[in-house]
Amino acid sequence: MNLLEITLELNEIFSLALVAIFLILVYRWSFTTTAKNSPPSPPKLPIIGNLHQRGLQTHRSLGALSQRHGPLMLLHFGSVPVLVASSAEVAQEIMRTHDLSFSDRPKSLIYDKLFYNQKDVAFSPYGEYWKQVKSICVLNILSNKKVRSFGALREEEVKSMMNEIAICSSSSRVVNLSKMFATLTNDVICRVTLGSKYSSNDHAEDGKTFPELLLEFEELLGRLNIGDFIPWLAWLSRVTGLNAKLDKVAKELDDFLDKVIQEHIDHGSKSTGEDRNEEQRDFVDVLLEIQKGNSLALPLDILSIKALILDMFVAGTGTTYTVLEWAMTEILRHPRIMSKLQNEIRGIVGKKADITEQDLNEMHYLKAVIKETLRLHPPAPLLLPRKSTQDVKINGYDIKANTQVIVNAWQIGRDSKSFNKPEEYDPERFLIHSGIDYKGNDFQLIPFGAGKRICPGIQFAMAINEIALANLVHKFNWALPGEARSDDLDMTESIAITIHREYPLEAVASPYSC
Numbered sequence: 001m002n003l004l005e006i007t008l009e010l011n012e013i014f015s016l017a018l019v020a021i022f023l024i025l026v027y028r029w030s031f032t033t034t035a036k037n038s039p040p041s042p043p044k045l046p047i048i049g050n051l052h053q054r055g056l057q058t059h060r061s062l063g064a065l066s067q068r069h070g071p072l073m074l075l076h077f078g079s080v081p082v083l084v085a086s087s088a089e090v091a092q093e094i095m096r097t098h099d100l101s102f103s104d105r106p107k108s109l110i111y112d113k114l115f116y117n118q119k120d121v122a123f124s125p126y127g128e129y130w131k132q133v134k135s136i137c138v139l140n141i142l143s144n145k146k147v148r149s150f151g152a153l154r155e156e157e158v159k160s161m162m163n164e165i166a167i168c169s170s171s172s173r174v175v176n177l178s179k180m181f182a183t184l185t186n187d188v189i190c191r192v193t194l195g196s197k198y199s200s201n202d203h204a205e206d207g208k209t210f211p212e213l214l215l216e217f218e219e220l221l222g223r224l225n226i227g228d229f230i231p232w233l234a235w236l237s238r239v240t241g242l243n244a245k246l247d248k249v250a251k252e253l254d255d256f257l258d259k260v261i262q263e264h265i266d267h268g269s270k271s272t273g274e275d276r277n278e279e280q281r282d283f284v285d286v287l288l289e290i291q292k293g294n295s296l297a298l299p300l301d302i303l304s305i306k307a308l309i310l311d312m313f314v315a316g317t318g319t320t321y322t323v324l325e326w327a328m329t330e331i332l333r334h335p336r337i338m339s340k341l342q343n344e345i346r347g348i349v350g351k352k353a354d355i356t357e358q359d360l361n362e363m364h365y366l367k368a369v370i371k372e373t374l375r376l377h378p379p380a381p382l383l384l385p386r387k388s389t390q391d392v393k394i395n396g397y398d399i400k401a402n403t404q405v406i407v408n409a410w411q412i413g414r415d416s417k418s419f420n421k422p423e424e425y426d427p428e429r430f431l432i433h434s435g436i437d438y439k440g441n442d443f444q445l446i447p448f449g450a451g452k453r454i455c456p457g458i459q460f461a462m463a464i465n466e467i468a469l470a471n472l473v474h475k476f477n478w479a480l481p482g483e484a485r486s487d488d489l490d491m492t493e494s495i496a497i498t499i500h501r502e503y504p505l506e507a508v509a510s511p512y513s514c
């Protein structure tokens with residue numbers, strides 16, 4: 001989101017706030033309609049409700065509000081009731097005890113336009129279609145077996161990143177780690193999904209690369225569309241340009257996907273025929289085969305195929321590389337942790353040239369570093385929004401059907417009831433409590449969500465992150481550029497659905513020889 005767009009969004013919210021203040025005077029502050037047995041709510045304004053309290057970094061604003069109103073809060077975004085969960089206990093009530101009642105996703109103009117009427121997995125309403133497409137993705141890309149089968153491909157891409165770093169290092173150039181991580185993740189997902197890389201050299205018609213298009217897409221996903229919450233103000237999205245921008249980016253990506261699918265169809269037997277073994281077939285091949293086989297309860301149309309391909313990139317790329325970005329940021333800020341990690345990895349790998357998956361299993365400190373990064377910097381701090389499908393009671397409070405639900409994983413990870421000195425980056429805590437994991441059973445650490453809607457890409461993402469981070473700290477010693485000290489490292493977060501660093505992470509690498 002650029003400055004102009006942020007200003008527009010702020011203007012939009014600000015004008016709405018002014019209108020609302022006027023109405024408050026008109027109604028002589030007589031606007032109180034919250035039901036008796038609802039969870040605690042901060043006071044709301046007419047029309048906009050609590051929209052003005054979302055802030056640009058919504059996880060932080062909601063976190064601060066929850067400190068005042070408690071871990072189960074009911075807000076109103078316009079006319080939409082929004083339940084906010086900010087403790088492990090409440091998250092468990094929502095995503096385990098009442099999981100089925102909270103497994104739906106809300107509708108939104110943004111998701112509709114970007115994901116072919118929410119035909120992807122992530123934004124699809126709960127139901128048979130969602131079950132079918134989720135299991136297609138798990139079976140063909142995301143299962144443990146599939147993730148293991150991509151091991152060689154992952155290693156090749158990590159090697160290619162290490163070579164790039166070695167080149168920078170030999171010419172004393174600063175390494176733009178953020179860019180390297182984005183390319184690595186994009187290349188792995190491209191090869192698995194589309195069969196080849198579409199990175200910095202492949203330009204769409206207007207000169208944008210595929211990763212650039214994805215970045216714009218991701219930024220749009222994090223935008224606020226007032227019309228989703230105040231339906232009679234839906235026209236505002238046309239005035240602010242949001243509608244036009246959504247159409248433009250959706251069209252650009254649609255053209256790109258058409259091109260890729262057509263290439264697969266044109267290659268005919270080469271791409272989809274039996275002469276290619278299971279390992280050689282990419283996700284597009286598999287989806288086209290499924291479509292041709294026509295054996296599904298709900299047939300896959302071409303829009304579903306495009307939505308599923310897009311999901312793998314949008315749900316998988318930014319989320320995965322942001323973990324590497326924040327992990328390297330934190331260990332550059334904490335030299336003691338960096339050297340402890342290097343000692344572990346160098347001790348296990350010894351004089352071998354390459355790190356194997358078997359080696360990774362022994363790297364407990366590496367895993368603790370990744371867990372601690374996910375705790376303090378969950379890539380999707382508010383997970384993805386959910387919606388209740390029936391009336392439910394939580395902690396004695398009545399929650400009505402059609403209430404939107406936000407689980408603040410960012411705030412939950414910083415709860416002093418669960419973690420000692422929660423603001424400190426301290427991977428050791430996960431050596432002591434090594435049983436705490438992020439797979440949806442320990443509600444104090446839920447960067448991937450939990451329950452039926454849990455992220456199916458955990459293994460896929462962690463396989464990339466572990467091998468990449470292990471190689472980075474094994475093969476190089478790292479320092480900040482110039483005279484910068486670890487305390488100087490900028491920690492500003494971006495404003496998007498996935499929280500990256502606002503400014504790229506840059507560092508200087510010097511080769512390590514054992």
Ligand code: HEM
Binds near residue numbers: 137315317453461
């Ligand atoms: C560190 C990396 C990742 C993080 C932190 C992450 C996080 C999340 C979160 C928070 C959700 C929503 C869960 C909920 O509603 O409870 C989600 C859903 C999803 N993720 Fe991930 N994700 C990551 C990587 C991936 C990867 C690599 C893929 C695929 C290549 C992927 C595919 C999906 C899909 C398809 C969904 C939708 C699931 C559903 O609605 O049923 N994710 N992810």
